[in-house]
Amino acid sequence: MMENKNILLGVSGGIAAYKACALTSKLTQAGANVRVMMTENASKFVSPLTFQALSRNPVYIDTFDEKNPQKIAHIDVADWADIAIIAPATANSIGKLANGIADDMLSTTLLATQADVYIAPAMNVHMYAHPAVIKNMKQLEEWNYHFIEPGAGFLACGYVGKGRLEEPESIINTVINHQNSQQIRGPLYGKKVLVSAGPTREQIDPVRFFTNRSTGKMGFALAEAAKELGAEVTLVAGPVNIDSVNSTIKRIDVITAEQMFQAMHDNFSENDIVIKSAAVADYRPKNTFVEKMKKQPGDWKIEMERTQDILQSLGAEKNHQFLVGFAAETTNPLEYGVEKLQKKNLDAIVINNVSAHGAGFESDTNIATYVNKSLQPEEIPLSSKKDLALQVLGFIVRDMKDGKL
Template sequence: MVLNKNVLLGVSGGIAAYKACALTSKLTQQGANVKVVMTKNATEFVSPLTFQALSRNPVYTDTFDEKDPGKIAHIDVADWADIVLIAPATANIIGKIANGISDDMLSTIMLATQASVYIAPAMNVHMYAHNAVMDNMKKLESWGYHFIEPGAGYLACGYVGKGRLEEPESIIEVVANHQTDNRMYTGKKVLVSAGPTREKIDPVRFFTNRSSGKMGFALAEAAANMGADVTLVAGPGNLETSNKNIQRINVTTAAEMYDEMLSHYGESDIVIKAAAVADYRPKETFTEKKKKQSDDWKIEMERTKDILQALGDKKENQFLVGFAAETSRPLESGKEKLQKKNLDAIVVNNVAADGAGFSGDTNVVTYVNKHNRTEELELASKQDIAGNILNFIAQDLKGESS
């Protein structure tokens, strides 16, 4: 999957730069067109001439070294690339990219490129675990950048731990597999619901829940990155979408979400209801603020429409996935919901577990399909969880079609 791809390899200044030589060679052997961009510090470890010989292309080290007067080099190279791979990626270059700093050739290209970006960090174990580095990586991951995690072992600094650049063969395998996954949902229409709903009491009060929408948004972004046309029905929140393949519809109440989900259901191939929709709403609402009284205030609640049940009842050829956020007997409750609501699969998570739940950036879930295939996903970022869920769905669809 790298054959005839234009791969821009960014090499930053760490001792692991020597591994980038083998990476360049192996990419070229597999048919990729490779151009190398080096930071100034990287040239202290490996000569640009080495990469020029291995890639059979000029090596870029200086923003102002315009090799072709008819082109602006950093824009031309940024447009040329199908894939950008930074290996090794130091804490410095990760920080620059995350904060929009462009003071050399590589960081300037990173602001200009529209290619898929893969980052393979390499640094001291304590540097890798530092909050600043972790925050920068989370930010880039939320923008759609892909990380190839470093391995654990003996480091050049003498420490033993996580921070060693992944081996060239493994890096290429990750990129190639992801490029294959990127085409998995081409031509598919995916409908996703995300976030909470708000059920009005009066102009200043409402009932809601703790859902942030992060899991649903991650699913929408991942499906779009895999080639799907995505409709995202989003409850109130502060999350943003940037992928042009996502049509976002904002709603507030459970009734509004019900209408939008049913409206787009018929044209959808895959439907993932990840939203935390209110089960109840106030039976009586007020057009003016309810004043404080000396006695208690009792609010009578009524059921909202069950969106997932309605989707299950109307299901024809759609692959329907629900979510079950539980605090007790999560797997048993999830399987009951799977059967009762005529789902093809359900994603179960115990929101009381460490690292799981609504507002965080990580999750722990179990995917169960209607044939009782059960896949447990350990603690990971919601972006990684979303990618795995979509892979499971694709496998189930392939199994049904065959």
């Protein structure tokens, strides 16, 4: 697992720094490329020369010691690393990372890296239990940093309790096991996905309403597929006759366009991928009635007013989200779909010609065209809605990796 992996080993200033020497040696023996980065205080416990000899690489300490004028050292190392391990991680180094403080080379590099970061704390038992340290560790866990819990036993300070740096073999095994588990959790592991599905109903009176032919099958298929690919999924569903949904998917049931607008905006900021596949009413009755309207001679005219455009409002609000819309068309579908993509600030759009056989509402199958910002249409032939959902999500994963976000 460690063969040819680029490992950044951060060593902060605690007595347990001596164990980092054995950790460096074992990582190197396992075939990893190891670069050690020390805090200035760490160098008072162990000589940088020791780590240089064990890793066969230069040791980094000073942010301003730029050995290669062609590169900025801390950014170069941050980009180079596949995995970062902080061992030992002192209360000070944990506090810096949790609060975005970058005042030395190690803390600066950790803020810049996109690698998985594993933190192995080592400190006095009372320090480890201090509310500030606990708060900082919880914050880092929320940001998907990974902790390797310290062991309990006799500490260098003379106390007996939890706070002893985990043994090098255990640290390596923990990293390997976590990396292996990530590989089988799917390409959307760690991502949050928000999907809207189904129609809306706009009430006229207690027995009548306007709606459309959407069944919600496509949106439910997208939610289920995203969950299977490892995502944390929230599904905002209009009034549909679908009861089955993965129990780990958060489902929010709404009825009207206004309720769907509110639910999508309430959940928008915390999600990474947002797919609006719901068929939302464009218009609603301007006036509604609390009692059933009785049949009367002559025509009955109902004045309609526009509902809020959910997709356009999300497009105006988005920052980091990958926003995907659906366009159900019957005439010039590609032309109208691309226009919608650009007008509403989308990252991609899935275009349906609902008049085509096997596509559109109520069917268990679908046919679609996926278009991203490059405007190169990608056809998805007749497929089950589940298969089509997986293909759409595959395109999204690819586009996010390719920087088309």
